[in-house]
Amino acid sequence: MDIFAAIGGTAWTVFFFIVALSVIVFVHEYGHYIVARWSGIHSEVFSIGFGPVLYSRTDRRGTKWQIAAIPFGGYVKFLGDADASSVQAGDVAGLSAEERRHTMTGAPLWARAATVTAGPVANFILTFVLLAGLLVVIGIPREVPTVGALVDFPHTGPSLEVGDVILSIDGHATPDGESFGAVLENLAPARTVTYRVLRDGSEVDVTGPHPFAAVVGAVLVRSAAIDAGLQAGDVVLRAGGQEVLTFAQLPEIVAASKGAPVALTIWRAGKTFDLTLTPRIRTVEDVDGSLTERYQIGIGAGLFFDPAMRSPGPVETVTLTLERMWDLTAGTFSGLWSIIIGAISTCNFSGAIGMAETMGDAARNGVETFIGMMAVLSLGVGILNLFPIPVLDGGHLVFHAYEAVMRRPPSERALRVLMAVGLSFVLGIMIFALSRDLVCV
Numbered sequence: 051m052d053i054f055a056a057i058g059g060t061a062w063t064v065f066f067f068i069v070a071l072s073v074i075v076f077v078h079e080y081g082h083y084i085v086a087r088w089s090g091i092h093s094e095v096f097s098i099g100f101g102p103v104l105y106s107r108t109d110r111r112g113t114k115w116q117i118a119a120i121p122f123g124g125y126v127k128f129l130g131d132a133d134a135s136s137v138q139a140g141d142v143a144g145l146s147a148e149e150r151r152h153t154m155t156g157a158p159l160w161a162r163a164a165t166v167t168a169g170p171v172a173n174f175i176l177t178f179v180l181l182a183g184l185l186v187v188i189g190i191p192r193e194v195p196t197v198g199a200l201v202d203f204p205h206t207g208p209s210l211e212v213g214d215v216i217l218s219i220d221g222h223a224t225p226d227g228e229s230f231g232a233v234l235e236n237l238a239p240a241r242t243v244t245y246r247v248l249r250d251g252s253e254v255d256v257t258g259p260h261p262f263a264a265v266v267g268a269v270l271v272r273s274a275a276i277d278a279g280l281q282a283g284d285v286v287l288r289a290g291g292q293e294v295l296t297f298a299q300l301p302e303i304v305a306a307s308k309g310a311p312v313a314l315t316i317w318r319a320g321k322t323f324d325l326t327l328t329p330r331i332r333t334v335e336d337v338d339g340s341l342t343e344r345y346q347i348g349i350g351a352g353l354f355f356d357p358a359m360r361s362p363g364p365v366e367t368v369t370l371t372l373e374r375m376w377d378l379t380a381g382t383f384s385g386l387w388s389i390i391i392g393a394i395s396t397c398n399f400s401g402a403i404g405m406a407e408t409m410g411d412a413a414r415n416g417v418e419t420f421i422g423m424m425a426v427l428s429l430g431v432g433i434l435n436l437f438p439i440p441v442l443d444g445g446h447l448v449f450h451a452y453e454a455v456m457r458r459p460p461s462e463r464a465l466r467v468l469m470a471v472g473l474s475f476v477l478g479i480m481i482f483a484l485s486r487d488l489v490c491v
Contacts, residue, residue, distance in 0.1 A: 063410025068121045070409045070424045072098055074173065074431055075124040080163055081172025082126045087111075089161035090326065092152040095127040122402065123319040128154035167444045173432030183369040184418060189359030190370070197247075198358035201265070201283055203473035204317045205242075210355055214247040234262055235287040237295040250331070257353075263358035264294040271411035271423070272404070273348020274327040276387060280349060282318070282415075287322065288315035301344075304329050308347050333385065333394045341388045343395060378429055386470040396491030401483030440472025 076098055083093050087277065092112070096407055097103075100120030106116035117380045150156035154165070195216040201211075210216075217222050220243045224230040237243065242257050266288035269276045286294050290312050307329055314325045329345035336342050362370060388394040393431070405427065409410025412423035435443040445468070453459045458466070 062413070065407050066413040066420065067406035067409040068343040069426060070420070071340060071405075072121055073424065074176065074428045076175045076429070077172050078169045078435070079124045079164060081168035081170075081175075083113075085168035086126070086128060086154075086161075086165040089153055089157065089164055091154055091157050091161060091165060092129040094129055097127075098124045100124075105346050130155055138439070152262060159450060162306060163447060164313075165449045166443050166450065170432040170435045170442050173428045174437070177375060177425045177429040177432070178371055180421050180428070181374055182367050184422055184425075185367055185370060189361050189365075190229055191357045192355060192360050193226055195224050196358035197355050200358040202319050203259060203263070203265070203354050204285060204287070204320075205259045205354075208256055209251065210245060210247065210256060213358075214245075214249050214256075214344055216247055217253065219244040220244055237261070239299060241295055245327075247326075260296050261353050261355075262297050262351060263353050263354045264289075264297045264300060266349045267352020268344075268350035269415060270332075270350065271344070271408045271419075272333075273411075274330055275348035276411050276414065278325050278327050280325070281318070282352065283318070283401050285317040286314055286319050289313070299347070304347055305343055307345065310345065331395065331397075333388075333398050335381075341384060341394050375429065378426060379433065382430065382433055395490075396482075397486055399483050399486045401485075401487045403484065403487035405483065405489075439475060440468040441476055442472070446471055 057177075079098070081094060086093055088302075094112070095114045095116065097118055099121045100123060101118050101120040103116045103118050106114055108114045130150070138195045145153070145156075154162060157165075190358055197210050197212055197214045197216070216230065218224055219233050219237065221359070222237075223235040224233050229483075237260065240260050243260055245256050245258055246253060246254060266275075266280055266282055266284040266286070268282055269280050278445060286300060288294060289300055290307060292299070292303060294300060294303075309329055309331075310418050311326045312326045314327060316323055316325060327347045329347050331343050332342050333347045334346070385394070385398060387400055391394055409423060409427070411421070412420045435446075438444045438448045449460055449465070
C-alpha cells in the first residue's frame with residue numbers, strides 16, 4: 051500500500067499527474083474510438099498527447115496509434131475530418147458514398163451522437179470500476195463494531211484486543227455501526243473510557259483510550275499537514291499549547307488561531323516531536339449541506355483501532371459505488387455554483403498545477419489514495435466534457451441536437467464562429483484556473 055509513501059518532489063508530482071491523466075485520457079478517447087468502430091466510423095489516428103510524435107504504429111484496420119510529446123490530452127481523428135475537432139469535414143470529394151458512410155460527418159446522426167457521448171461515459175465507467183475496486187479490496191466495517199487491528203498508541207495498561215466485539219462504551223450500548231457512531235458523536239472528551247466487550251464468548255469490561263482520540267486518520271492533499279510530513283497513525287498530544295484528549299478538540303483550536311501558526315506535539319511509533327503548521331482556508335460541508343470556509347491544517351479523524359472489515363456483496367458494491375459517484379457529482383456542481391455566486395473563494399478552482407499537486411500528494415499517501423483521486427479526476431473529466439460548450443463533447447451533442455430538430459446541421463460559418471467562441475472560453479477558463487494555482491496558497 052505504501053510504495054509511494056516516501057516519494058516527493060516536483061518531478062515525481064509531475065510524473066504521477068501524467069500517469070493519472072494519461073490513463074484517464076486513454077479511456078476517454080478509447081470510448082470515442084470503440085463506439086465509432088462499432089457504428090461504422092473509421093478512426094485514422096488515436097493519439098495520447100499532442101505535438102511531435104514519439105512513437106506510433108498502424109494496426110490492421112488502418113488506425114495509427116501514437117504517443118505524442120505533450121502529454122496533457124489526446125484525440126481521435128476520424129476519416130474525413132478536417133482536424134481533430136471532428137466538427138468540420140475535410141476534402142471528401144473523392145470518396146464514394148460507401149466510403150463517406152465511414153466518415154464522422156457522413157455517418158448517421160445516431161452514430162455520431164453515440165460516438166461523442168461514449169467518451170464521457172467511458173470516464174464514468176472508469177470511475178465506477180476504480181471506486182468499486184477500492185470498495186471490494188478495502189471492504190466496509192462489519193455491522194457489529196469489532197476490533198480488527200490495534201495501531202500504535204501512547205497508552206499503557208490492558209485495553210482492547212483484536213477480535214473484541216464492542217457492546218457498549220461508558221454504559222452506552224453499541225449494538226451496531228449506527229449506534230456506535232451516535233455514541234462517539236456525543237461521547238465527552240476523556241483520556242480513557244470503559245468498554246464492555248465480548249471476548250472469547252464472555253462479556254468483560256476494559257479501560258482503554260477514547261475511541262476518537264486525537265489520531266490522524268488521513269492526511270488531506272494540498273494541505274499544511276502533508277507539507278509538514280504528518281502521517282496517518284500519528285497521535286496529536288498537544289495543539290496550540292493545550293493538551294488534546296480527542297480529535298474533536300482540534301478543529302476548535304485551529305479555528306481559534308484565525309490562520310496563525312499552530313504548534314503541535316506529535317507522537318509517532320514511540321517518539322515525540324514538535325511541528326508548527328499554518329492553517330489554510332479550506333471549503334467544507336456544513337451539517338445542513340451548504341459549503342463554508344474554515345481554517346484547517348488538513349487532517350482527518352481516525353479511531354485508535356482499525357475496525358474489522360467485511361467484503362460487500364455484488365449488489366451492495368454497485369449500490370454503494372453509485373451513491374459515492376452521485377455524492378461526488380452533486381458536490382462538484384455545488385462547489386461550482388458556490389464559486390459563481392461568491393459563496394466560497396475562487397481558490398477552490400484548480401488548474402493543471404493544482405491537479406498535479408493533488409495527484410502527487412495522493413501518491414505520497416499511498417496507492418489507495420492515488421487510485422481514489424484518479425477516480426475523482428476521471429469523473430470530473432467526464433462531467434466537464436458534457437458541458438454544452440463548443441470544442442467539448444457537450445458542444446458537439448448540442449450541434450447534433452440542432453440537426454435532429456432542424457433536419458440539417460449548422461452552417462459551416464456558424465460552426466467556425468461557435469468553435470472559436472468555445473475555444474476562447476475554454477482557454478480563458480484554463481488561464482483563470484492556472485492563475486488560481488499561482489496566486490492561492
